[in-house]
Amino acid sequence: xxxxxxxxxxxxxxxxxxxxxxxxxxxxxxxxxxxxxxxxxxxxxxxxxxxxxxxxxxxxxxxxxxxxxxxxxxxxxxxxxxxxxxxxxxxxxxxxxxxxxxxxxxxxxxxxxxxxxxxxxxxxxxxxxxxxxxxxxxxxxxxxxxxxxxxxxxxxxxxxxxxxxxxxxxxxxxxxxxxxxxxxxxxxxxxxxxxxxxxxxxxxxxxxxxxxxxxxxxxx
Numbered sequence: 001x002x003x004x005x006x007x008x009x010x011x012x013x014x015x016x017x018x019x020x021x022x023x024x025x026x027x028x029x030x031x032x033x034x035x036x037x038x039x040x041x042x043x044x045x046x047x048x049x050x051x052x053x054x055x056x057x058x059x060x061x062x063x064x065x066x067x068x069x070x071x072x073x074x075x076x077x078x079x080x081x082x083x084x085x086x087x088x089x090x091x092x093x094x095x096x097x098x099x100x101x102x103x104x105x106x107x108x109x110x111x112x113x114x115x116x117x118x119x120x121x122x123x124x125x126x127x128x129x130x131x132x133x134x135x136x137x138x139x140x141x142x143x144x145x146x147x148x149x150x151x152x153x154x155x156x157x158x159x160x161x162x163x164x165x166x167x168x169x170x171x172x173x174x175x176x177x178x179x180x181x182x183x184x185x186x187x188x189x190x191x192x193x194x195x196x197x198x199x200x201x202x203x204x205x206x207x208x209x210x211x212x213x214x215x216x217x218x219x220x
Contacts, residue, residue, distance in 0.1 A: 007190055011178060016198055018092045019174035022164045023202075026099035027157050034104045034156070035149070037063070038111025039137060045112070049123070049133065066105040071163050074102050075170055095172035099163050107156040114148025115141055147218045154210025158203050165199060175199055 041059060043050040069077070078098045079089040088094045118141055126140040142149070168176025175195045183192025 007188075007194065008182070011182075012175075012191070012194060012198075015173070015175045015178040015195070019161075019164050019176075019199075019202070022092055022095055022099060022167075022172075022174055023157065023160055026096050026103060026160055026164075027153075029096075029100045030103040030107050030156060030160070031153060033100065034107035035111055037104065037108040039115065039141070041108060041112040042115040042141075043133075043137075045116075049136065063105040063108060066101065067109065069102075071098070071102045071166055072169065074098050075167060075172070079170075090171045090173075092173040095164065095167040095174070099160060099167070102163055103156050103160050106159060107152060110152030110155065111145075111149055114145040114152055117148060118144040147214045150210060150213045150217060154206060154214075157206050157210070161199060161203055161206070165195075 044052040044056040075098045082089045082097045086093045165176035168180045179195040182188045
């Protein structure tokens with residue numbers, strides 16, 4: 001118990017709350033932006049309903065570029081833009097734009113993959129009934145691909161947890177920032193261990209919750 005005497009519990013609580021805020025906000029924006037982007041990638045792909053090879057190629061290229069940039073570099077590169085958009089490149093608010101930009105293309109690819117696994121017969125049957133493009137997407141594609149989309153969002157949320165920890169390197173707040181300030185700069189290994197344990201627990205909760213949702217909405 002003597003090892004726990006000097007642990008700044010108030011700071012740990014605040015850092016945990018900051019991490020949860022960053023995760024919730026960035027995951028929400030990632031879902032809002034990534035879902036339509038993934039649908040657009042799918043629809044304009046080869047042999048799909050809105051096949052547009054040139055458009056798909058250009059959009060796919062942009063998505064691949066954003067996915068290939070290491071997040072720590074993206075954090076640094078986006079600092080000027082982040083400051084313009086939200087007024088600061090530091091703290092919880094400053095970490096959210098890079099989190100969204102880093103996670104959205106990743107999630108969009110997972111959505112595209114989930115949609116490709118939908119039985120083409122279902123799409124053709126919906127078309128035969130005279131459904132509009134919007135009805136096909138909302139009434140057939142998304143419901144059939146929902147388990148895969150939820151699984152993709154779960155993977156993305158877990159990736160965002162690691163991204164939030166990484167943002168602490170440049171003062172992004174949260175548990176990552178706490179680990180850098182106390183665990184690395186002040187050599188308090190006990191604080192480092194606690195931050196790691198909290199991050200592991202958070203990941204486990206997200207995975208369990210995501211798995212349950214997948215089972216609930218699975219058609220199999």
